[in-house]
Ligand SMILES: Nc1ncnc2c1ncn2[C@@H]1O[C@H](COP(=O)(O)OP(=O)(O)OP(=O)(O)O)[C@@H](O)[C@H]1O
């Protein structure tokens with residue numbers, strides 16, 4: 128298993144380099160001018176100098192190589208410096224945002240907690256709701272509960288978050304006035320009252336994202352359970368006199384979880400993508416919103432870095448899914 | 463042994479229907495038989511005759527839907543297994559009635575070790591702690607002839623061959639010293655030596671603990687060797703029942719006769735004497751109102767189409783469901 132993991136990590140290096148190159152080329156070829164937001168009164172020759180200062184005068188491959196070195200070497204060094212107070216990266220040039228002129232990674236580190244809180248929590252909530260629903264729907268297939276579950280997940284599947292989000296805002300913020308419509312990032316939790324405020328502002332974005340997760344995972348869980356409930360080994364377990372709870376929650380569940388766990392792992396990067404829209408709707412200034420504003424401002428280093436981080440997440444979670452599969456299913460041996 | 467001794471298992475009039483998308487399927491039709499302590503009852507009949515479904519129905523293991531047990535009684539230990547409460551039934555399954563399923567490849571849970579699966583009934587029914595159950599499980603595995611038993615307990619089913627899995631199933635069914643063992647083609651995947659070993663084991667257990675056994679098989683040779691009594695099933699019905707010697711010496715039902723003729727003879731000229739029963743086993747869309755074997759029967763006459771024959775006694779412990787008297791060539 129260790130060898131397998133190591134080999135997979137090694138293989139993912141060229142994959143990621145290739146992805147980085149594609150992102151870079153796409154951004155380089157896309158129309159748009161980083162100087163577009165500079166006031167018109169600035170003379171063209173000054174603009175040209177600014178352009179050169181951003182490194183835009185150099186040929187593409189140099190810029191790509193620079194980004195690679197900065198991202199893969201200098202940024203990790205910086206993180207090490209940050210944690211251990213060392214000075215490895217001192218004076219080295221980092222990936223700088225064109226828009227804010229501060230290092231890209233610093234901004235990302237600032238925005239990450241908001242995203243993790245809202246998106247991460249909603250994923251956890253969504254999965255925790257989905258699993259029991261999926262299990263019970265399968266065990267009582269075609270019952271009223273199962274039908275209701277089918278309906279709700281259809282809704283979750285088909286209603287996009289920018290619709291359900293706005294709908295919730297209209298109902299709970301505008302009409303009822305129960306919940307705030309804007310997520311306040313500066314809010315500090317230090318006592319019960321402020322915790323309640325935090326809870327209130329998180330409910331809607333978390334629910335919107337959780338609805339999607341719940342819909343998908345509960346369907347998947349149900350299908351996986353149904354597959355296994357009809358297997359011969361379930362009959363064997365019953366023939367041994369095992370109680371229904373042991374039959375379902377031990378014998379069937381253990382088998383059903385194998386594909387579900389991998390789907391959950393592979394869904395993690397996807398949820399970051401989904402957050403882009405939800406963060407926009409609820410004004411959560413997380414990673415998703417950062418990406419949108421950077422695209423609008425033509426902040427290529429930021430877009431490049433963020434997109435690449437998404438790509439890394441996808442590769443990493445795919446690997447995690449594969450490893451989990453091997454851990455959970457004794458029939459699969461990688462080495 | 464019909465003399466006064468109460469049978470351990472008494473199945474009366476068991477009827478089971480599958481409600482499938484393509485219509486009803488009457489898989490078990492008024493099946494009755496009994497089983498006495500220490501007895502080995504052989505069940506034969508061609509594929510699809512309802513042997514497995516009958517056995518699963520009597521202990522409530524058919525999936526419902528699609529299966530519905532329409533009528534009948536299954537008397538065991540003072541209970542009717544068809545109406546008894548779930549907890550009592552669970553206390554009987556695996557403890558007092560052991561079940562070996564037909565398909566060893568899929569009947570074990572792939573994600574748990576063989577040891578865990580054998581230990582489950584031991585811990586639940588016998589109240590053994592982990593280490594005692596482990597020791598007993600190793601013993602059982604050794605008993606069914608798996609070498610290196612203690613070591614193999616840690617292995618998963620996919621690490622065993624088909625025949626070994628079948629033996630694991632047998633070990634599991636025997637774990638709690640059941641009073642009744644229902645074995646559905648338990649030796650099909652085993653080679654002759656192992657099969658003989660298993661048969662010896664079963665015989666020994668029968669002698670020692672008075673275990674009663676229902677042995678479903680296609681192998682009439684095995685039946686001749688170990689059964690006390692045989693029931694022949696066709697179209698979800700028992701068409702003939704007789705003590706084993708009587709059945710082989712004096713088969714009465716045309717189906718039984720045909721079945722016995724399909725056995726390769728020991729005295730040479732095998733291929734020549736092998737006879738195929740023409741036609742297909744029936745798929746019953748409604749409860750039978752004519753003889754189910756009629757379409758394939760060489761002796762059928764008017765009455766067979768008008769009335770499904772009831773079982774009638776024709777000798778000591780010998781009965782059959784057939785209108786034909788066995789003498790006239792066509793009635
Ligand atoms: N789950 C089910 N749903 C619908 N029909 C079924 C189901 N299980 C069994 N049957 C039908 O019941 C009939 C009897 O099947 P059964 O498995 O008892 O045959 P069998 O005598 O055990 O045959 P074999 O020797 O091949 O094991 C068959 O026609 C089969 O198609």
Ligand SMILES: [Mg+2]
Pocket residue numbers: 513514515564646
């Ligand atoms: Mg069968």
